[in-house]
Amino acid sequence: MRVLIFEEGKIREAEAPDPVPGEGAALVRVRMVGVCNTDLELLSGYYGFSGIAGHEVVGEVIRCDARPDLLGKRAVVAINQGCGAGDCPFCASGVPGHCPDRQVLGIVDWSGAFAEYLVAPVDNLHWVPDGLGDLAAVFAEPLAAVLHITEQAPLGPGTSVAVLGDGKLGMLAAWALSRFAPDLTLLGKHEERIALAASLGLSAMASSECLSAAGRGGRKFDVVVEATGSPLGLAQALEIVRPLGIIVMKTTTRHPVSTDLARLVVNEVRLVGSRCGDMGRALGFLAETGMDTRPFIEAVTPFSCHAAAFERAVRPGAGKVILEFP
Amino acid sequence: MRVLIFEEGKIREAEAPDPVPGEGAALVRVRMVGVCNTDLELLSGYYGFSGIAGHEVVGEVIRCDARPDLLGKRAVVAINQGCGAGDCPFCASGVPGHCPDRQVLGIVDWSGAFAEYLVAPVDNLHWVPDGLGDLAAVFAEPLAAVLHITEQAPLGPGTSVAVLGDGKLGMLAAWALSRFAPDLTLLGKHEERIALAASLGLSAMASSECLSAAGRGGRKFDVVVEATGSPLGLAQALEIVRPLGIIVMKTTTRHPVSTDLARLVVNEVRLVGSRCGDMGRALGFLAETGMDTRPFIEAVTPFSCHAAAFERAVRPGAGKVILEFP
Numbered sequence: 081m082r083v084l085i086f087e088e089g090k091i092r093e094a095e096a097p098d099p100v101p102g103e104g105a106a107l108v109r110v111r112m113v114g115v116c117n118t119d120l121e122l123l124s125g126y127y128g129f130s131g132i133a134g135h136e137v138v139g140e141v142i143r144c145d146a147r148p149d150l151l152g153k154r155a156v157v158a159i160n161q162g163c164g165a166g167d168c169p170f171c172a173s174g175v176p177g178h179c180p181d182r183q184v185l186g187i188v189d190w191s192g193a194f195a196e197y198l199v200a201p202v203d204n205l206h207w208v209p210d211g212l213g214d215l216a217a218v219f220a221e222p223l224a225a226v227l228h229i230t231e232q233a234p235l236g237p238g239t240s241v242a243v244l245g246d247g248k249l250g251m252l253a254a255w256a257l258s259r260f261a262p263d264l265t266l267l268g269k270h271e272e273r274i275a276l277a278a279s280l281g282l283s284a285m286a287s288s289e290c291l292s293a294a295g296r297g298g299r300k301f302d303v304v305v306e307a308t309g310s311p312l313g314l315a316q317a318l319e320i321v322r323p324l325g326i327i328v329m330k331t332t333t334r335h336p337v338s339t340d341l342a343r344l345v346v347n348e349v350r351l352v353g354s355r356c357g358d359m360g361r362a363l364g365f366l367a368e369t370g371m372d373t374r375p376f377i378e379a380v381t382p383f384s385c386h387a388a389a390f391e392r393a394v395r396p397g398a399g400k401v402i403l404e405f406p
Numbered sequence: 407m408r409v410l411i412f413e414e415g416k417i418r419e420a421e422a423p424d425p426v427p428g429e430g431a432a433l434v435r436v437r438m439v440g441v442c443n444t445d446l447e448l449l450s451g452y453y454g455f456s457g458i459a460g461h462e463v464v465g466e467v468i469r470c471d472a473r474p475d476l477l478g479k480r481a482v483v484a485i486n487q488g489c490g491a492g493d494c495p496f497c498a499s500g501v502p503g504h505c506p507d508r509q510v511l512g513i514v515d516w517s518g519a520f521a522e523y524l525v526a527p528v529d530n531l532h533w534v535p536d537g538l539g540d541l542a543a544v545f546a547e548p549l550a551a552v553l554h555i556t557e558q559a560p561l562g563p564g565t566s567v568a569v570l571g572d573g574k575l576g577m578l579a580a581w582a583l584s585r586f587a588p589d590l591t592l593l594g595k596h597e598e599r600i601a602l603a604a605s606l607g608l609s610a611m612a613s614s615e616c617l618s619a620a621g622r623g624g625r626k627f628d629v630v631v632e633a634t635g636s637p638l639g640l641a642q643a644l645e646i647v648r649p650l651g652i653i654v655m656k657t658t659t660r661h662p663v664s665t666d667l668a669r670l671v672v673n674e675v676r677l678v679g680s681r682c683g684d685m686g687r688a689l690g691f692l693a694e695t696g697m698d699t700r701p702f703i704e705a706v707t708p709f710s711c712h713a714a715a716f717e718r719a720v721r722p723g724a725g726k727v728i729l730e731f732p
Contacts, residue, residue, distance in 0.1 A: 126668075170649065178649035178673065180623070232674075297506070314667065323496065323504035332671045338664040341640065342452075345658045345679040347504065348558075353671040 081196035084386055086123050087130045091390060096132075099191065099199040106150060106202050107143035108157070110134075112218045112380075113193040115393040115401045117248065117309050118332070122187065123390075126334045134193035135159045135186035138208060138217040147202060155205040156220040157198070158359045159185040177356050194386070196405060206359045209367050215380070216373050218402055219252070220362040225330070226253045227365060228357030233303045233326045235261040240299075242266075244287060244317055245307035246273035248400050249330055251376055253305050254282050259369065261303070265290070267320075270397035280375055287316065294320045301325065311335040314351075323347040328354045376400050407522035410712055412449050413456045417716060422458075425517065425525040432476060432528050433469035434483070436460075438544040438706075439519040441719040441727045443574065443635050444658070448513065449716075452660045460519035461485045461512035464534060464543040473528060481531040482546040483524070484685045485511040503682050520712075522731060532685045535693050541706070542699050544728055545578070546688040551656070552579045553691060554683030559629045559652045561587040566625075568592075570613060570643055571633035572599035574726050575656055578702055579631050580608050585695065587629070591616070593646075596723035606701055613642065620646045627651060637661040640677075649673040654680045702726050 083096045101107045114136035122129040137157055141150045161183040162168060162176025170178040185200070186192020208217045226249065235241060239261045243254040246268025254266040254277060266277040267287035277284035294300055300322035306313045307330045314337055317327045329351055344351060365371070378399035381389040386403060393401040409422045427433045440462035448455040463483055467476045487509040488494060488502025496504040511526070512518020534543045552575070561567060565587045569580040572594025580592040580603060592603040593613035603610035620626055626648035632639045633656045640663050643653045655677055670677060691697070704725035707715040712729060719727040 175650070180649075323506075324501070329667065329671050332668040334668070336664045337667045338662045341655065341663045341679075342658040342660070344677070345655050346681060348679045348681055350679070351670070351677040353667075353674045353676070355672060355674055 082383065083132050083196070084134070084194035085131065086133050089124055091123065091386065093386065096195070098197055101143060101145070101199045104146070104201050104203070105144075105199050106141045106147070106205065108139040108155065108198050108200055108205075109142045110137055110139045110193050110196060110198060110405055111154070112214045112402050112404045113137045114218050114222070115390065115403070116222065118187065120394055121332065121334065124334070126332070127187070129187070132192045132195050133186040134195070135184070136218060136221040137185075137193035137198070138214045138220070139193070139198070141205070142197075144202065150202065154208040154214070154217070156208060156217055156359050156363065157185055157193075157200045158204040158206060159187070159221060160356060161185075161190060161201060161204060194403070206363055208363060212363065212367050214404075215377070215402070216366045216371065217363065219373050219376070219400070220359050220366065221356075222249055222252055223256060223365060224357035224359045224362035225249070225355065226256045226357070227361055229253065229257060229305060229328050229354055230260055231357075232352050232354055233328055235303065237262060239263065239303055240301045241303045241305065242290070242301040242320055243305045243307060244313060244320070245309060245331075246270055246277065246284075246397065247307065247309055248376070248398070250305075250307040251277060251399070253307055253330075254284075255280055255371070255376075256365065257305065258282060265301075273397050276375060291316055291319050303328065306331055309333065311337045315339045318343050318349065321347075321349055324349070326350045326352060328352050330354055377402060380404055382406060408709065409458050409522070410460075410520035411457065412459050415450060417449065417712065419712065422521070424523055427469060427471075427525045430472070430527050430529070431470075431525050432467045432473070432531065434463075434465035434481065434524050434526055434531075435468045436463055436465045436519050436522060436524060436731055437480070438540045438728050438730045439463045440544050440548070441715065441729070442548065444513065446720055447658065447660065450660070452658075453513070455513070458518045458521050459512040460521070461510070462544060462547040463511075463519035463524070464540050464546070465519070465524070467531070468523075470528065476528065480534040480540070480543065482534060482543055482685050482689065483511055483519070483526045484530040484532060485513070485547060486682060487511075487516060487527060487530060520729070532689055534689060538689065538693050540730075541703070541728070542692045542697065543689065545699050545702070545726070546685050546692065547682075548575060548578055549582060549691060550683035550685045550688035551575070551681065552582045552683070553687055555579065555583060555631060555654050555680055556586055557683075558678045558680055559654055561629065563588060565589065565629055566627045567629045567631065568616070568627040568646055569631045569633060570639060570646070571635060572596055572603065572610075572723065573633065573635055574702070574724070576631075576633040577603060577725070579633055579656075580610075581606055581697070581702075582691065583631065584608060591627075599723050602701060617642055617645050629654065632657055635659065637663045641665045644669050644675065647673070647675055650675070652676045652678060654678050656680050703728060706730055708732060
């Protein structure tokens with residue numbers, strides 16, 4: 081099969097043997113795979129990664145010896161696979177995403193979706209409803225990560241929320257979370273992204289403007305979703321969150337974050353790390369809201385044009401770039 | 407009255423006019439006042455402070471025109487005084503400690519307790535029960551800050567807790583919180599402080615030992631109370647907290663904290679800033695537990711010997727230094 085290999089900051093297309101599913105696993109043909117900021121971080125050396133990345137995937141089962149009834153079904157993949165041991169406190173309590181021996185699709189010890197095929201345990205597959213297109217389903221993974229925030233911070237009509245960052249995740253978060261907390265503002269730094277948010281019916285403004293107003297005693301938010309992807313994001317979030325407020329932190333960066341945390345202590349702010357969510361819930365949300373994902377897409381590119389696709393994905397302010405196997 | 411003035415990193419004894427209580431306020435004669443790390447930070451320039459610090463105080467009412475019945479009563483002082491305006495969201499909801507226009511005893515716009523007398527609103531006074539000595543009551547403020555942690559993190563028999571830091575606050579936190587969560591370990595760096603903790607019946611060990619074990623896949627804790635007073639404390643807390651665990655952060659330092667926060671995100675750790683607590687609850691705890699505060703005391707020194715007292719208070723690993731007006 082054709083694969084993309086991340087190696088020393090470069091992407092190389094290569095031929096690799098088709099993977100063979102073991103017991104309880106299926107062979108999945110990749111239909112579409114999104115490029116996530118984590119992929120770009122992996123490419124530049126985060127986790128000392130080398131290999132096949134890619135984890136935002138929609139595919140179809142083409143082999144599953146124990147379950148021939150699954151053949152041809154479209155699925156997205158829950159990216160965490162725990163050790164499954166009965167004495168693992170995380171696996172035993174249904175939280176494989178925190179199992180210390182977990183494999184993570186395209187990130188840790190599990191060959192990813194920048195490839196024609198991948199292998200996944202059947203238990204990790206979530207079936208895409210018939211009415212839901214690939215271009216929606218391919219958002220299930222980042223959308224799950226966004227919806228997870230609703231389990232970490234109380235979001236409701238009375239909550240004021242700022243989403244800090246107008247990148248792929250920030251834009252998606254603003255759209256999805258505004259369904260829970262209508263008093264939500266996207267704070268961005270790219271004019272065209274702020275305009276895009278406004279065209280989606282979202283309240284949006286330049287983060288610099290909001291920060292300088294907050295510095296003069298202006299508006300502060302109950303909840304700030306930090307999705308800047310920058311080591312400076314936390315300091316900004318601390319500027320605009322109210323005392324006793326919550327910052328949900330999505331940014332993972334290789335760079336150490338240097339921040340005046342006295343402000344966090346004095347204002348008794350809660351800072352909550354936030355990672356993956358429930359893919360089934362994300363598929364349900366996509367189906368129920370009829371969410372049009374096209375505004376969030378930068379480009380859909382054939383797999384063979386991956387070089388152009390990644391060039392586009394690294395541009396500041398880029399939307400979601402999707403590779404497809406036609 | 408005699409006062410201590412913090413000015414440009416130095417302490418100067420001076421004569422100042424006796425303060426005059428306004429409406430709703432009492433004149434309190436200071437009996438004892440503890441030296442807190444915040445005082446030492448203020449002395450070295452935190453908040454650009456100059457003036458009369460001191461906020462861990464037990465005193466007695468010597469004047470209160472509207473309430474002569476209070477004369478002679480012993481009290482501790484709740485250190486936050488909000489603006490009290492009906493449209494202040496924090497004052498209106500009973501959280502004056504987060505009022506943006508608050509005064510804080512000995513810290514912000516409210517002359518402190520390193521003085522013969524201070525003025526306090528009667529509403530900020532908590533009466534010391536007859537059976538409770540000054541040497542216990544003078545711990546009410548830091549103890550309230552410690553007990554506040556029980557409102558921020560679920561502490562119970564099933565919770566494993568590490569208190570990181572063997573200073574004044576760390577030792578007090580370990581003792582008090584172990585009443586809620588018996589599976590508690592004090593992690594220190596001073597041999598004599600670790601020995602003191604052990605002599606109080608606490609589990610205690612060198613933090614370096616625990617950190618290196620955690621790095622090798624060893625024990626991690628459900629809740630870590632970060633009370634190191636050091637900008638390095640947060641990174642250490644992130645090493646020893648389990649995924650989905652809670653770090654309660656007490657350290658306020660003038661220095662920016664540089665940390666790899668990807669770990670917080672990936673492990674979905676919650677970091678909670680923690681400041682002041684309920685002084686009435688602290689007095690109740692002291693009375694109910696019959697807590698012997700003597701092991702936590704480094705020295706009780708007459709006010710006139712303040713220079714020696716502060717010299718002792720800044721020593722690494724020092725316990726609580728208390729100034730008294732005999």
